[in-house]
Amino acid sequence: MILFRWHAVASWTWDAQDETCGICRMAFDGCCPDCKLPGDDCPLIWGACNHAFHLHCILKWVNSQTPQAHCPMCRREWQFKG
Amino acid sequence: MEESTSLVCNLGILEKLNDNSIQEIIKSYGGFCTTTESLLNGAGDLSVGPEFVLHVHSLCKHGLQSLVCDHFLLSLEQAFEKIGVTNFWRHFDSYSKVGVLQKNNSSIYDDEVQLVLCKALEEMALEKQYQEKCLFMLVHALQLHKESMFEGKQNADSERAHLFAKYQLMVSSVLMASLPLHFPDILHRYFKGKLEELSRIMDGDLEGKNEFQDKDSMDLDEKGKHRTGEMDIDESYNHGKFSEKNKLVKHIGKVVRDLRSLGFTSMTENAYASAIFSLLKAKVHNLAGEDYRNSVLESIKGWIKVVPLQFLNALLAYLGDSIGYDTPSSGLKSPLASHLSSCSSEIDTPSEGLIRWQLRLEYFAYETLQDLRIAKLFEIIVDYPESSPAIEDLKQCLEYTGQHSKLVESFISALKYRLLTAGASTNDILHQYVSTIKALRTIDPTGVFLEAVGEPIRDYLRGRKDTIKCIVTMLTDGTGGNPNGSANTGDSLLEELNRDEENQEIAGIDDDFNSDDKQAWINAACWEPDPVEADPLKGSRNRRKVDILGMIVSIIGSKDQLVNEYRVMLAEKLLNKSDYDIDSEIRTLELLKIHFGESSMQKCEIMLNDLIDSKRTNTNIKLTAAKQSQTGAELGEDAVSLDILDATIISSNFWPPMQIWHLWHVLEAQGASRHHSMWFPEFQDEALIVPEPVDKLFSDYAKRFNEIKTPRKLLWKKNLGTVKLELQFDDRTTLYTVAPLHAAIIMQFQEQKSWTSKNLAAAVGVPEDVLNRRINFWISKGILSESVGTDSNDHIYTLVEGMVDSSKNGGNSGSCEELLVGDDEGESTVASVEDQIRNEMTVYEKFILGMLTNFGSMALDRIHNTLKMFCVADPPYDKSLQQLQSFLSGLVSEEKLELRDGMYFLKK
Numbered sequence A: 001m002i003l004f005r006w007h008a009v010a011s012w013t014w015d016a017q018d019e020t021c022g023i024c025r026m027a028f029d030g031c032c033p034d035c036k037l038p039g040d041d042c043p044l045i046w047g048a049c050n051h052a053f054h055l056h057c058i059l060k061w062v063n064s065q066t067p068q069a070h071c072p073m074c075r076r077e078w079q080f081k082g
Numbered sequence B: 001m002e003e004s005t006s007l008v009c010n011l012g013i014l015e016k017l018n019d020n021s022i023q024e025i026i027k028s029y030g031g032f033c034t035t036t037e038s039l040l041n042g043a044g045d046l047s048v049g050p051e052f053v054l055h056v057h058s059l060c061k062h063g064l065q066s067l068v069c070d071h072f073l074l075s076l077e078q079a080f081e082k083i084g085v086t087n088f089w090r091h092f093d094s095y096s097k098v099g100v101l102q103k104n105n106s107s108i109y110d111d112e113v114q115l116v117l118c119k120a121l122e123e124m125a126l127e128k129q130y131q132e133k134c135l136f137m138l139v140h141a142l143q144l145h146k147e148s149m150f151e152g153k154q155n156a157d158s159e160r161a162h163l164f165a166k167y168q169l170m171v172s173s174v175l176m177a178s179l180p181l182h183f184p185d186i187l188h189r190y191f192k193g194k195l196e197e198l199s200r201i202m203d204g205d206l207e208g209k210n211e212f213q214d215k216d217s218m219d220l221d222e223k224g225k226h227r228t229g230e231m232d233i234d235e236s237y238n239h240g241k242f243s244e245k246n247k248l249v250k251h252i253g254k255v256v257r258d259l260r261s262l263g264f265t266s267m268t269e270n271a272y273a274s275a276i277f278s279l280l281k282a283k284v285h286n287l288a289g290e291d292y293r294n295s296v297l298e299s300i301k302g303w304i305k306v307v308p309l310q311f312l313n314a315l316l317a318y319l320g321d322s323i324g325y326d327t328p329s330s331g332l333k334s335p336l337a338s339h340l341s342s343c344s345s346e347i348d349t350p351s352e353g354l355i356r357w358q359l360r361l362e363y364f365a366y367e368t369l370q371d372l373r374i375a376k377l378f379e380i381i382v383d384y385p386e387s388s389p390a391i392e393d394l395k396q397c398l399e400y401t402g403q404h405s406k407l408v409e410s411f412i413s414a415l416k417y418r419l420l421t422a423g424a425s426t427n428d429i430l431h432q433y434v435s436t437i438k439a440l441r442t443i444d445p446t447g448v449f450l451e452a453v454g455e456p457i458r459d460y461l462r463g464r465k466d467t468i469k470c471i472v473t474m475l476t477d478g479t480g481g482n483p484n485g486s487a488n489t490g491d492s493l494l495e496e497l498n499r500d501e502e503n504q505e506i507a508g509i510d511d512d513f514n515s516d517d518k519q520a521w522i523n524a525a526c527w528e529p530d531p532v533e534a535d536p537l538k539g540s541r542n543r544r545k546v547d548i549l550g551m552i553v554s555i556i557g558s559k560d561q562l563v564n565e566y567r568v569m570l571a572e573k574l575l576n577k578s579d580y581d582i583d584s585e586i587r588t589l590e591l592l593k594i595h596f597g598e599s600s601m602q603k604c605e606i607m608l609n610d611l612i613d614s615k616r617t618n619t620n621i622k623l624t625a626a627k628q629s630q631t632g633a634e635l636g637e638d639a640v641s642l643d644i645l646d647a648t649i650i651s652s653n654f655w656p657p658m659q660i661w662h663l664w665h666v667l668e669a670q671g672a673s674r675h676h677s678m679w680f681p682e683f684q685d686e687a688l689i690v691p692e693p694v695d696k697l698f699s700d701y702a703k704r705f706n707e708i709k710t711p712r713k714l715l716w717k718k719n720l721g722t723v724k725l726e727l728q729f730d731d732r733t734t735l736y737t738v739a740p741l742h743a744a745i746i747m748q749f750q751e752q753k754s755w756t757s758k759n760l761a762a763a764v765g766v767p768e769d770v771l772n773r774r775i776n777f778w779i780s781k782g783i784l785s786e787s788v789g790t791d792s793n794d795h796i797y798t799l800v801e802g803m804v805d806s807s808k809n810g811g812n813s814g815s816c817e818e819l820l821v822g823d824d825e826g827e828s829t830v831a832s833v834e835d836q837i838r839n840e841m842t843v844y845e846k847f848i849l850g851m852l853t854n855f856g857s858m859a860l861d862r863i864h865n866t867l868k869m870f871c872v873a874d875p876p877y878d879k880s881l882q883q884l885q886s887f888l889s890g891l892v893s894e895e896k897l898e899l900r901d902g903m904y905f906l907k908k
């Protein structure tokens, strides 16, 4: 028996602890309200506090919170995870 | 008796009489009676004429003129009754039996009728002619008397007219009083026969004429002389036929005139009118036939001009002034000579009567053709677009008659009888529906009647389960859709609609090209759809276009349902691909976006994008693997190269839920209720156990994915996808393309030639019943055999060694390919929309049962409203009333519920 080709199916996931983004309430494996395509085009970003958000969501959030932004989930000072 | 009345009338004269006068009167009266008798009766003796004139003169002298006239007319009447009438009707005695005329339809019989009628009319004419001669004699005598009395002509014409009118009236009333019932039929037969003869001459003539024109078409001068007016047919006539036709018309004209002179004017007209109409009807039937690929309306109209109108024209011209009865002898002078030459000029300016005839005949022809076409409309539409000439004809007919409602009624009943039956496939019904729309929009550009005709089809289709699926296939699939193999194979309906629209737009631009741009803009801005009652006959340039796609979507109800179904079908198609080629799907998506809007197609777009991304990622992963093996990382002996593994990596949130037969079975076996969350795609994959080397590839692939796309991870859906493998036997090799489960099963037999179903099921990770069902694929190919084990519940599967191939391809000793697209048992990878909804509904089952326990019974909308009120979270109730109803009827059929008088109860 010779196996020629196995065309398999998989799904991808960001593997975040939560299912949805705490800012936009959309699924992490979906995309933020501003994006049309999930995945590379709408990435996740983790904070130093280990909370994850859509990159686009947290950027908007951070820009609105001057001078210092806090994590919307744990209220700690927001810092991007290194 | 007559004498006494006459005498009473002439009492004044009586007083002046003396004996001499009385003697003279008696003598003259006796002579007058005798000569009258000799003139009118028996052989008819004209030699007594002079004597007769003398006696009349003498009686008139005594003022007995009216007595003379009355007596003479009475004698004429008696003679006419005795000889003329009896002899005339005797000719037709043999046709008096009821039905004789109807039964004998042969033309020989027609000829006989013609001969008999002509002979009878001829005899009658002679008889009448003789009697008129006698009447002339009387008139002459009366005139002589007047001249002698008043010296000079005195108003003799009115006297004569009066007498002849009385005579004519007598003739008509005597004939009418004795008319046999079947005489009108005889007249009809006569005219029918003659018209058919004329039609034959003209048909031959038309052909002759065409040849003639073809031959001369080079001769421009000659051609220039040909008139293109409507009724110039006579001008290019070939003269042999012309005279033949003329002879015939002359003959018919004579018969008509004879009949008229006997007072049968209206009966004759009715007879030739009905003959013309029945001939026209036959002609329409004959020309129309069952061929819908040619227009026949023009040839019918042409025939009307050439045969019946020519006939009527010639007949009216021939009869000319002779219609009046005051100058019976002038009829014999025949106006034919003068009319012959003026014939064509009269045709150029047809009389009002002739125009009325033309309108009557054309209306009749339109109506006849229309009825014929309406009766066959179903077949015509099956043939569409090849049958568009017939549709165009029908359109013109309906514009003329306005009987659109006839079409609607007739076509609807044909649809119900022919199409909307259990035997017709949903595809056939849909294609006929689309053809109906295409065909009828020519007839009915505003779609008013189309709406009525389409309704029963839509209603019927709504009752079929596969309707949505067939619609989506028809719209998007260019290969499988059309069973009739229309001209544009390989074209989806959507493609076709799009092309139509582009063409219309181009045409629209052309239309507006010359008009003032500003005005065009204003028009466009004020455009409003026509009102529903829009007059379909009104041809406005801004008229509403029939929206084929809209009419198709209206079968389903909403475009969302259609889009959703498409998504399910697209998912299934994409997941069964063994490559990443999605060109045709991209094209279809573009078309769908045009029609349904970009946002509706968002998820489908992501699905296609996943395929594009997967292809790129797959290539990248292969590249990293190739680099590594070059840098020296050795693979084990039995390791399989990563090259053979390709993956489609999906963004599962945007794909429809997958069918998860194994998990479902497992959970059900454990008595778990089907919970909503298990339909999230993450739960549906791992159960299938793939062979160890493949599983290693899976981990390797996933690891590399994670390296490239950190922090994203891969979750395998091992039961999905396609596997190509080759089975090698002593004498041959066969290539199979199968589902992963089939591959996993057969690969287990490499190490171990025989398996019990229990062990094999555990080895591949599926429930035993699933295994037993799916393994049939290999058994049917003759690769595996099945036997009963020690435990009768356990099956034993064994690899067939050096077996004879039982499949159809067995004859080939080389390698052949078994292609298995999707699943062999009709289990689709992706849950159908219906299943999806049903499964989402099961969440509410407990709740519904609980409600009914408390309330006893509830109506559908009460259940609906209660669910809406209480199920607001996890998952919120968002189903439609119809979806709830179909779910409840499922519970009824599972005997959990009962439905009585619109109320649902718990089944006790």
Ligand SMILES: [Zn+2]
Residues within 6 Å of the ligand: A021, A022, A023, A024, A025, A026, A031, A032, A033, A053, A054, A057
């Ligand atoms: Zn977000």
Ligand SMILES: [Zn+2]
Residues within 6 Å of the ligand: A031, A032, A033, A034, A035, A041, A042, A043, A054, A056, A057
């Ligand atoms: Zn985004």
Ligand SMILES: [Zn+2]
Residues within 6 Å of the ligand: A047, A049, A050, A051, A071, A072, A073, A074, A075, A076
């Ligand atoms: Zn945080």
